[in-house]
Amino acid sequence: MKDFYDLQQLLKSFDIIIYMKNRYQLLQLVEFEVRELHRVKLIEQEQFLRAIAIIKKERRLMA
Numbered sequence: 268m269k270d271f272y273d274l275q276q277l278l279k280s281f282d283i284i285i286y287m288k289n290r291y292q293l294l295q296l297v298e299f300e301v302r303e304l305h306r307v308k309l310i311e312q313e314q315f316l317r318a319i320a321i322i323k324k325e326r327r328l329m330a
Contacts, residue, residue, distance in 0.1 A: 274322070278300055278304075285297055294325055294329075297322060301319065
């Protein structure tokens with residue numbers, strides 16, 4: 268997983284498709300879904316940490 272597109276593809280593999288016009292809200296919802304996948308142990312720690320890093324990077328790019 269290298270970028271936000273790859274993160275969306277990961278979510279898509281769990282039948283989670285998120286599209287919102289507001290980028291900030293999109294990132295919040297994606298983070299929530301990633302945390303839930305990790306909580307129920309559907310993704311590994313490494314994937315979780317990489318996903319959170321990608322979300323943080325996207326938030327920095329918004330500022």
